[in-house]
Amino acid sequence: MRIAMWSGPRNLSTAMMYSFGNRADVHVVDEPFYGPYLRLTGLAHPMADEIMASRPESADEVQQSLIGPIPDGRPHAYHKHMCQHMIPGVPRDFMADCVNVFLLRHPARVVASFSKGYENPTAADIGFAAQSELYDHVVSLGLTPYVIDSADIRTDPEGKLRALCDAIGLSFDPAMLAWPAGGHAQDGVWAPHWYASVHRSTGFAGPEGPLPDLDGAAADLAREAMPHYEKMRAHGLI
Numbered sequence: 001m002r003i004a005m006w007s008g009p010r011n012l013s014t015a016m017m018y019s020f021g022n023r024a025d026v027h028v029v030d031e032p033f034y035g036p037y038l039r040l041t042g043l044a045h046p047m048a049d050e051i052m053a054s055r056p057e058s059a060d061e062v063q064q065s066l067i068g069p070i071p072d073g074r075p076h077a078y079h080k081h082m083c084q085h086m087i088p089g090v091p092r093d094f095m096a097d098c099v100n101v102f103l104l105r106h107p108a109r110v111v112a113s114f115s116k117g118y119e120n121p122t123a124a125d126i127g128f129a130a131q132s133e134l135y136d137h138v139v140s141l142g143l144t145p146y147v148i149d150s151a152d153i154r155t156d157p158e159g160k161l162r163a164l165c166d167a168i169g170l171s172f173d174p175a176m177l178a179w180p181a182g183g184h185a186q187d188g189v190w191a192p193h194w195y196a197s198v199h200r201s202t203g204f205a206g207p208e209g210p211l212p213d214l215d216g217a218a219a220d221l222a223r224e225a226m227p228h229y230e231k232m233r234a235h236g237l238i
Contacts (some may be wrong), residue, residue, distance in 0.1 A: 001076045001170060002066070006083050006094060006134055007103035008127030010113035012150035013080055014156045014198045016103060019079040019161065021186065022179040027071050028078045030188040032062045037085040048119065054189040059090045066094045069189075076170065083134055084127035092137065099168045100138045102131060104149045104232050107225035112212040117194060118187045121221065128225035132232060157204040163238050178203040 003020070007013040012062040014030075035055025038048050045051065057065070070077045079098070086092065090132070107128060114121050123129060138145040146167055153160045157177055165172040183191055183199045214222055 001168070002070075002079065002094075002098040003077065003170075004020075004079045004081055004098035004100045005103055006081050006100060006131055007105075007133060008083055008110060009125070009194075010110050011105040012102050012153060012204075013082075013103060015201065016153070016197055017078065017080040017186075017233065018184055018198065018201075019176040019204070021184050022175045023076075023173045024076050024175070025074055025173075026076045027074045028080065028184065028186050029066070030080050030184075030186050031082055031085065031190075032066060032079060033059060033081070033085040033090050033103070035191070036062060036090060037082075037087065040087060040089050045190075047190050050189050052144060063091045063094045067097050082127060082132035084124055086130060086134060095134075095138060096141050096143070099146070100134075100143065101146045101148065101164070101168065102135055102232060104131075104147065104229060106151065106211060107222040107229050108211045108214055109208065110225070111214060111218050111222045115218060119219070122142060123221060123224050126225060128205040128228035132228040133237065145235075146238055147232050147235050149233065151208065152237065154204055155207045160238065167238050 005013065005016060017028050017030060020026045032055075034059065035052050036059035036205060037043075038045060038052050040059075066077075066079060107126070110126050110128075111121065114126060118125065135145050135147075146164070148160065148164055161176050162172045181200060181202050183195060187195060
């Protein structure tokens with residue numbers, strides 16, 4: 001089984017990768033299209049030169065690696081994808097060979113968190129519209145997309161991970177509930193900039209507190225993303 005997990009930034013996506021990566025039967029891949037995305041857009045992301053150097057493959061080469069043999073002879077693969085990476089020039093054919101899961105987080109929390117590491121983010125940077133469009137693409141393929149909210153996972157990690165595994169036809173493994181501190185061997189080179197808090201973790205953090213107070217451009221950005229978030233939640237959560 002190949003699981004494509006679709007999220008925007010700051011969506012619990014790295015913790016979810018560590019959760020699946022702690023299973024002995026799963027090979028994880030961290031944001032495989034990040035290099036091609038930066039080369040296609042020319043965006044000045046933190047550590048952009050290092051990222052492109054570490055991910056020299058073309059987008060087509062990345063796609064072939066995602067549908068090719070799974071490394072180490074493992075039966076399952078978990079692809080951590082950023083929805084905003086799926087721009088024109090990045091192929092989608094591989095999605096037909098994956099179980100596609102959409103990981104949500106409230107836009108106010110995403111904007112507040114992402115803005116700490118990236119100045120003046122745009123709607124395209126946080127990926128909500130892209131996530132909604134990718135959901136529709138999976139439906140157009142005649143496949144069943146699955147939706148799960150990071151808030152629900154943090155509230156009940158075991159219950160929600162069991163439900164997710166059951167929905168996609170994968171046996172639950174208790175190893176998913178904890179992982180060693182310090183990161184994962186498959187972390188992207190950008191990990192020092194973005195993954196500091198999850199590197200200190202050994203499991204999912206508890207429920208989050210009240211929504212952050214936003215104003216100005218940040219509030220406008222979160223407001224713009226809300227219809228996409230609400231649409232995804234309305235499609236039915238695991």
